[in-house]
Structure formats: structure tokens, C-alpha cells
Amino acid sequence: xxxxxxxxxxxxxxxxxxxxxxxxxxxxxxxxxxxxxxxxxxxxxxxxxxxxxxxxxxxxxxxxxxxxxxxxxxxxxxxxxxxxxxxxxxxxxxxxxxxxxxxxxxxxxxxxxxxxxxxxxxxxxxxxxxxxxxxxxxxxxxxxxxxxxxxxxxxxxxxxxxxxxxxxxxxxxxxxxxxxxxxxxxxxxxxxxxxxxxxxxxxxxxxxxxxxxxxxxxxxxxxxxxxxxxxxxxxxxxxxxxxxxxxxxxxxxxxxxxxxxxxx
Numbered sequence: 001x002x003x004x005x006x007x008x009x010x011x012x013x014x015x016x017x018x019x020x021x022x023x024x025x026x027x028x029x030x031x032x033x034x035x036x037x038x039x040x041x042x043x044x045x046x047x048x049x050x051x052x053x054x055x056x057x058x059x060x061x062x063x064x065x066x067x068x069x070x071x072x073x074x075x076x077x078x079x080x081x082x083x084x085x086x087x088x089x090x091x092x093x094x095x096x097x098x099x100x101x102x103x104x105x106x107x108x109x110x111x112x113x114x115x116x117x118x119x120x121x122x123x124x125x126x127x128x129x130x131x132x133x134x135x136x137x138x139x140x141x142x143x144x145x146x147x148x149x150x151x152x153x154x155x156x157x158x159x160x161x162x163x164x165x166x167x168x169x170x171x172x173x174x175x176x177x178x179x180x181x182x183x184x185x186x187x188x189x190x191x192x193x194x195x196x197x198x199x200x201x202x203x204x205x206x207x208x209x210x211x212x213x214x215x216x217x218x219x220x221x222x223x224x225x226x227x228x229x230x231x232x233x234x235x236x237x238x239x240x241x242x243x244x245x246x247x248x249x250x251x252x253x254x255x256x257x258x259x260x261x262x263x264x
Contacts (some may be wrong), residue, residue: 002259005202038192040069043118044070049092079103085105144177145159146158185212196218204224210239219242221240221242
């Protein structure tokens with residue numbers, strides 16, 4: 001049975017601007033063996049071109065077709081709900097591009113949806129506008145609900161903080177498209193052309209990658225090279241199928257063999 005990989009990026013492939021040891025070799029092996037894979041990120045700010053340019057700077061050569069972002073998932077999802085709809089956007093770059101590519105018009109009055117993604121350039125006035133639009137009937141969509149890392153010097157609030165502000169002001173709850181939502185998890189798998197039991201997700205975050213994979217039936221691999229730490233795992237009511245220190249610890253073939261053995 002064919003197997004393929006959904007790979008989180010920050011914490012799995014790189015940390016900030018530094019390549020995580022072994023990640024480049026793991027990707028090279030996937031390409032060499034023609035094993036299907038997607039880089040899957042909740043970051044809605046970057047376009048696929050932005051992502052592959054960053055990877056190239058780290059020594060990883062990958063096509064844009066190997067990238068799937070929460071912005072791409074959001075554009076695809078909204079175009080299915082309301083083809084040729086309209087949106088008021090708190091976000092940048094990749095989100096704007098994805099909505100355009102999926103036939104959406106970006107407007108400043110009476111939108112069908114208010115869509116919130118990563119960004120540093122929107123203002124409190126824009127947030128107030130979004131609140132008025134939602135109270136007037138627009139639906140609230142978040143590309144993801146990633147929290148702020150709560151680190152000094154961090155200049156991005158995190159989408160969860162912005163969305164929480166809008167939810168409080170409107171009394172409405174946002175629908176989140178990105179990980180761990182099944183919307184993004186299933187859309188990524190379908191892009192690879194794989195079945196549920198053929199899909200392996202590798203991530204560094206229990207609350208998004210591992211939870212999302214578990215909810216839709218994928219095999220889950222947690223790497224400790226990013227957010228989640230081993231001493232934290234006992235606090236969760238669920239767990240990954242496999243824990244590794246980093247991609248340097250395994251080969252794609254080993255993970256595939258384990259998945260096939262679990263199928264028997």
C-alpha cells in the first residue's frame with residue numbers, strides 16, 4: 001500500500017532561520033524514492049513561492065506544488081461554501097493571493113466573510129470595521145487559531161489573540177480552517193491523492209499536528225525538535241504513534257514500514 005507524508009515546517013524542518021539537522025536528508029530521500037509529501041503549515045502569511053524560497057535558502061529544493069498552507073485551505077474551503085463570494089480580510093500575502101485564486105473578491109463593505117490571518121499591518125480601526133461587518137451578518141473565519149508564543153520581542157500577536165478580541169466584541173465564534181481542523185487535514189491528504197490509512201503526519205505540536213492527525217485517522221509522528229517536550233506529554237489524554245527527537249533519527253522507509261506493520 002502506498003504511503004505519503006504531511007510535514008509540518010517550523011519545528012520539524014527548521015527553527016526560525018536554522019535548518020533542523022537531518023531534515024534536508026529526509027526530504028532528499030522522499031524525492032529520491034518518489035514518496036508523495038506536502039509541507040503543511042498554518043502560516044497564512046506566506047505564499048507557496050515564499051515558502052520554497054525559504055527552503056531553498058536552507059538547502060532544500062522543493063516545488064511550489066509541495067506546499068499547502070492554511071491560507072490555501074481557507075481559499076479552497078470558502079469557494080466551496082460560497083463560490084465567487086466576498087471577504088474583508090485582516091491578513092496579508094498568501095491569504096490575499098489564495099482568496100483571489102479561488103474566485104473571491106476583497107471588499108470593504110458588506111462582505112460575506114470576515115477572514116483573519118497573520119499580519120502586522122492591520123489596525124484597530126480595521127478590527128472595528130470587522131466587528132461591525134460581523135454584527136451586520138458577515139461570517140467570521142480564522143485561517144488558524146495558533147496562539148502567540150509569548151516571547152519577549154515577538155512582534156506578531158498570534159491569530160488567536162486577534163480572533164479572541166473579535167469574538168468578544170461580537171459574541172460570535174470563529175470557524176477555524178487550519179490545523180487541527182479536519183478541513184485542512186483532509187484537503188491536504190486529497191491533494192496527495194492518498195487514502196486515510198496511507199497518510200503519515202509529522203509534526204512538533206500536540207495541539208495541532210498530532211491532535212489533527214488523530215482526529216482524521218492518520219498515523220502520527222511527534223518530533224521533539226520544536227514546541228512539544230517529552231515531559232509535557234503525560235498531560236495529554238492522547239498521544240502520537242511514534243516519538244522522535246528529530247528527522248535525523250529516522251528515514252521515510254522506517255516510518256512507512258512501521259505504518260504498514262500497524263495495518264496488519
